[in-house]
Amino acid sequence: MSNVPAELKYTKSHEWVSVEGDTATVGITDHAQDLLGDMVFIELPDVGASFEKGGDCAVVESVKAASDVYSPLSGEVVEVNEALADNPEAVNNEPYASWLFKLKMSDASQLDDMLDAETYSGVAADDSH
Amino acid sequence: MGKQTPLYDKHVVMGAKMVDFGGWDMPLRYGSQIEEHHQVRNDAGMFDVSHMSVVDFTGPDTRQFLRKVFANNVDRLTTPGKALYTCMLKPDGTILDDLIVYYMDENWFRVVFNASTHDKDLAWVKEQAKSFSAMEIIEPPNMAMIAVQGPNARAKVGAVFDEPVRSAIAALAPFTAAHFGDLFISRTGYTGEDGFEIILPAAQVNDVWRSLYGEGVKPIGLGARDSLRLEAGMNLYGSDMDETTSPLESGLGWTVAWEPEGRDFIGRAALEKIRSEGTTHKLVGLILEGKGVLRNHQKVIVKGQDGGEVTSGGFSPTLGKSIAFARISKEVSGTCKVEMRGQQMVATVVKLPFVRNGKSVQ
Numbered sequence: 001m002s003n004v005p006a007e008l009k010y011t012k013s014h015e016w017v018s019v020e021g022d023t024a025t026v027g028i029t030d031h032a033q034d035l036l037g038d039m040v041f042i043e044l045p046d047v048g049a050s051f052e053k054g055g056d057c058a059v060v061e062s063v064k065a066a067s068d069v070y071s072p073l074s075g076e077v078v079e080v081n082e083a084l085a086d087n088p089e090a091v092n093n094e095p096y097a098s099w100l101f102k103l104k105m106s107d108a109s110q111l112d113d114m115l116d117a118e119t120y121s122g123v124a125a126d127d128s129h
Numbered sequence: 130m131g132k133q134t135p136l137y138d139k140h141v142v143m144g145a146k147m148v149d150f151g152g153w154d155m156p157l158r159y160g161s162q163i164e165e166h167h168q169v170r171n172d173a174g175m176f177d178v179s180h181m182s183v184v185d186f187t188g189p190d191t192r193q194f195l196r197k198v199f200a201n202n203v204d205r206l207t208t209p210g211k212a213l214y215t216c217m218l219k220p221d222g223t224i225l226d227d228l229i230v231y232y233m234d235e236n237w238f239r240v241v242f243n244a245s246t247h248d249k250d251l252a253w254v255k256e257q258a259k260s261f262s263a264m265e266i267i268e269p270p271n272m273a274m275i276a277v278q279g280p281n282a283r284a285k286v287g288a289v290f291d292e293p294v295r296s297a298i299a300a301l302a303p304f305t306a307a308h309f310g311d312l313f314i315s316r317t318g319y320t321g322e323d324g325f326e327i328i329l330p331a332a333q334v335n336d337v338w339r340s341l342y343g344e345g346v347k348p349i350g351l352g353a354r355d356s357l358r359l360e361a362g363m364n365l366y367g368s369d370m371d372e373t374t375s376p377l378e379s380g381l382g383w384t385v386a387w388e389p390e391g392r393d394f395i396g397r398a399a400l401e402k403i404r405s406e407g408t409t410h411k412l413v414g415l416i417l418e419g420k421g422v423l424r425n426h427q428k429v430i431v432k433g434q435d436g437g438e439v440t441s442g443g444f445s446p447t448l449g450k451s452i453a454f455a456r457i458s459k460e461v462s463g464t465c466k467v468e469m470r471g472q473q474m475v476a477t478v479v480k481l482p483f484v485r486n487g488k489s490v491q
Contacts, residue, residue: 037158037161037162037352038161038162038163040163040422040451041420041421041422043420059470061420061421061422063162063163063352063356063422063443063444064352065424066421066422066424066470089161089163092161
């Protein structure tokens with residue numbers, strides 16, 4: 001069973017979000033990294049770029065496939081995790097510490113539409129079959 | 130659910146992610162695919178290849194039969210245990226399968242076919258064998274097969290067998306085999322490293338797997354098997370060649386034995402025609418210069434036009450870059466572009482292999 005921390009929020013497309021003030025930190029879930037396998041390249045958005053909720057904003061490429069990462073929320077990128085460029089396998093080893101980017105949210109009410117850990121666990125379990 | 134090898138339960142217990150491969154449930158990886166790759170390049174790893182098909186051809190007509198159905202010439206095999214790599218062709222010169230044939234004795238040749246082609250291969254050889262009455266085609270039942278590969282494979286495989294097998298393993302030359310009753314060991318493989326392929330009764334395979342594990346030989350899945358063979362410049366049937374391509378445009382011209390001219394192997398006339406008219410495409414290696422990973426079927430662009438396609442692509446852990454085989458227009462050299470996720474990326478055209486004896490040769 002993959003790890004799904006209770007304190008985070010999730011999307012059906014396997015992103016996780018943690019919130020501090022009006023800033024959302026975004027990564028991909030343990031389930032997603034396990035499906036994709038060893039990461040070899042990670043393409044991050046530019047700081048200052050704005051995304052709508054659901055817009056494709058990053059690419060994680062593993063030995064198996066390239067996969068788009070969708071912005072879980074609308075907002076502006078305020079920071080990216082540049083350490084991942086040289087160390088993409090960190091996403092495999094520590095998916096919840098290896099965040100991809102931080103967003104300044106433009107509409108915090110969108111958080112209400114995100115999945116809680118229990119609901120996401122169900123999505124991930126269905127997805128494995 | 131697919132077919133299971135005798136090691137299926139072991140894979141599950143060892144935490145393997147299982148995938149379908151040619152109708153078989155096979156391990157893709159046990160943990161990190163890249164670590165498995167390095168394990169084979171730096172030490173020793175083992176692969177369950179029990180899905181591959183072992184077929185024995187026996188009887189006085191065998192040599193004549195194999196001279197006819199294989200594009201390489203089994204007359205090169207005269208010493209017991211000697212192995213030969215060859216394609217089996219259709220009359221139009223396209224490839225039914227690639228395989229290794231071993232000379233056991235004058236009345237016994239052993240062939241290892243691919244897993245996914247088993248049914249059509251057997252149907253084909255049985256059809257062709259109708260005019261060879263003094264030959265039998267036998268599939269030894271309940272066999273399993275393990276490949277052990279890597280610079281330390283030789284020492285570690287030797288350690289799990291008793292004499293006289295141990296000494297025979299130590300003395301085995303590359304591309305030869307020895308057998309001891311039901312146990313067959315060849316110094317062959319699909320990784321570009323030293324190593325062995327061991328064919329043995331299914332009832333014994335779990336013990337041998339466990340003993341190898343005890344010697345520090347780690348299990349390796351199909352994912353690393355693919356990146357290892359790609360680095361080593363070895364074709365995969367169904368990706369790099371199939372029933373639409375001949376050996377001459379698959380980098381396998383060297384496996385076609387044109388001499389003696391009188392040997393009328395199946396596909397010869399068609400291949401001679403292709404050779405005299407000249408091929409339009411060749412199989413080459415590509416190294417991607419930027420970030421990203423080359424994938425099967427991506428389009429190759431040469432001078433703004435369709436120049437071919439990637440037949441096998443992936444990430445090379447040894448080079449730290451993406452590499453591929455591509456079938457491209459014959460005149461291309463230097464660089465080309467590959468269409469990847471809506472962008473055209475520059476790739477360098479290189480000779481195969483990418484890696485030899487654990488080191489990049491690029």
